[in-house]
Amino acid sequence: MDLSAIQKRFLSTTEIIASIDEVSVLPFRRLPQTEVKPFINSIPLYDLKVAAGRFSDEQQVTEWLNGQGYENISDIDWIELPDAFRHRQGFFVAQVVGESMNRRIPNGAWCLFMLNPEGTRQGKVVFAQHRDITDIDSGGQQYTVKVYSSTKEVFPDGTWQHTSITLRPDTTAPGYEPIIFTKEKAEDVKVIAELVAVLG
Numbered sequence: 001m002d003l004s005a006i007q008k009r010f011l012s013t014t015e016i017i018a019s020i021d022e023v024s025v026l027p028f029r030r031l032p033q034t035e036v037k038p039f040i041n042s043i044p045l046y047d048l049k050v051a052a053g054r055f056s057d058e059q060q061v062t063e064w065l066n067g068q069g070y071e072n073i074s075d076i077d078w079i080e081l082p083d084a085f086r087h088r089q090g091f092f093v094a095q096v097v098g099e100s101m102n103r104r105i106p107n108g109a110w111c112l113f114m115l116n117p118e119g120t121r122q123g124k125v126v127f128a129q130h131r132d133i134t135d136i137d138s139g140g141q142q143y144t145v146k147v148y149s150s151t152k153e154v155f156p157d158g159t160w161q162h163t164s165i166t167l168r169p170d171t172t173a174p175g176y177e178p179i180i181f182t183k184e185k186a187e188d189v190k191v192i193a194e195l196v197a198v199l200g
Contacts, residue, residue: 044077049138049143051192085197094127100170106198110199111198113127116193126167130185144167164180
């Protein structure tokens with residue numbers, strides 16, 4: 001048997017190590033397309049940059065939550081969550097890279113997010129987007145994962161308006177400062193998703 005035949009027959013050491021590494025590190029199982037039943041046995045796996053682009057428009061979020069926008073499931077990586085979690089419409093997993101949230105999210109951790117969170121976001125970890133965000137952890141992109149807080153002005157008719165929004169790091173690392181949006185810019189802050197859990 002010649003060398004090329006042996007190489008075709010056996011995985012290379014690099015492939016074996018990569019395979020072992022993926023099995024031991026990922027806190028979920030990637031599903032082959034033939035097994036995927038969206039939001040029944042699987043949820044999407046996204047790069048945060050892709051998620052920020054996909055869900056930057058309110059209509060896209062609404063369509064996704066109503067079961068549209070993923071007709072061609074082969075365009076998306078789908079994963080099966082650990083047994084402790086149910087697969088739900090609006091859930092997705094993404095890897096969070098950087099040290100700005102290292103008290104809650106270790107650098108490189110895989111995190112479960114819920115799109116379009118309802119209710120108060122005060123004190124919650126969110127995935128947010130704004131044209132003025134230049135987060136070093138996201139490579140200067142216009143999105144970030146931080147702790148959300150806001151102040152509001154309530155009007156006599158019961159309506160309200162943000163007077164400020166702060167996206168605060170939670171870290172032991174130096175050099176990270178809160179991102180503060182004043183009244184003029186606060187309304188343009190888009191909270192894309194809320195952190196549900198750090199998977200590992």
